[in-house]
Amino acid sequence: MLELAGVVKRYAQPEGVVTVLDGVDLALAAGRSAALLGESGSGKSTLLHLAAGLDVADAGRIRVAGTELDGLAEGALAALRRHTVSLVFQQFHLVGTLDVADNIRFQAALSGRVDAAFERHLIERLGLATQLRKYPHQLSGGQQQRVAIARALAHRPPLVLADEPTGNLDEHSSGEVMALFRELVHEAGSALLMVTHSRAMAAYLDEQWWLHEGRLAPLAAVTP
Numbered sequence: 251m252l253e254l255a256g257v258v259k260r261y262a263q264p265e266g267v268v269t270v271l272d273g274v275d276l277a278l279a280a281g282r283s284a285a286l287l288g289e290s291g292s293g294k295s296t297l298l299h300l301a302a303g304l305d306v307a308d309a310g311r312i313r314v315a316g317t318e319l320d321g322l323a324e325g326a327l328a329a330l331r332r333h334t335v336s337l338v339f340q341q342f343h344l345v346g347t348l349d350v351a352d353n354i355r356f357q358a359a360l361s362g363r364v365d366a367a368f369e370r371h372l373i374e375r376l377g378l379a380t381q382l383r384k385y386p387h388q389l390s391g392g393q394q395q396r397v398a399i400a401r402a403l404a405h406r407p408p409l410v411l412a413d414e415p416t417g418n419l420d421e422h423s424s425g426e427v428m429a430l431f432r433e434l435v436h437e438a439g440s441a442l443l444m445v446t447h448s449r450a451m452a453a454y455l456d457e458q459w460w461l462h463e464g465r466l467a468p469l470a471a472v473t474p
């Protein structure tokens with residue numbers, strides 16, 4: 251679902267050109283989830299933006315659901331983002347004027363891939379059945395993040411990208427939400443790449459990768 255091969259990204263900085271990603275390889279199959287860890291400034295967000303088609307690599311290949319991103323025109327990239335990629339952030343980014351049900355349906359409707367049965371399943375598993383007529387400001391942080399997860403997965407997108415999705419929740423809620431997130435990503439048949447600073451959250455996912463000096467290494471190979 252997500253394939254990175256030899257991905258390079260450079261930025262012009264006042265002190266000269268900096269190579270942030272220097273040959274990143276990663277392959278994530280459908281249903282698999284991977285955590286991306288690394289020191290501040292190591293390039294985690296950069297990598298996520300490239301996979302989302304929000305920025306362009308300087309070299310290497312990025313494929314999402316079989317489509318090579320390199321060379322896609324902006325219109326095609328926008329369509330890919332709408333149909334193929336879901337994003338989950340630390341700030342939940344729910345639409346304040348829509349109730350929970352409409353927030354969940356919103357992205358699936360835009361993507362044109364409504365799967366009503368799976369949507370009901372998500373609502374059930376995330377414990378949102380009694381919350382559907384509420385508005386985001388009437389929910390706890392944990393409930394809001396569950397809505398964001400339901401919204402991201404309702405149309406079973408090939409790729410889900412998450413940036414510190416439980417960063418705003420306490421430890422107990424974080425663990426609960428993360429365990430559910432992993433399980434539902436698996437059921438949706440999506441691949442998940444999640445940036446986090448927390449090894450505890452990373453441990454909920456199938457794979458853990460450490461980004462250092464522009465390359466990925468298995469986290470287990472790195473001394474804590």
Ligand SMILES: Nc1ncnc2c1ncn2[C@@H]1O[C@H](COP(=O)(O)OP(=O)(O)OP(=O)(O)O)[C@@H](O)[C@H]1O
Nearest residue numbers: 261262263270288289290291292293294295296297
């Ligand atoms: N648009 C840009 N222009 C120039 N440099 C950039 C740009 N975006 C990121 N960088 C630089 O690239 C490096 C990696 O940034 P990135 O945000 O990807 O790191 P990160 O690992 O996500 O950091 P953090 O954990 O602090 O969020 C940093 O040195 C940053 O200054």
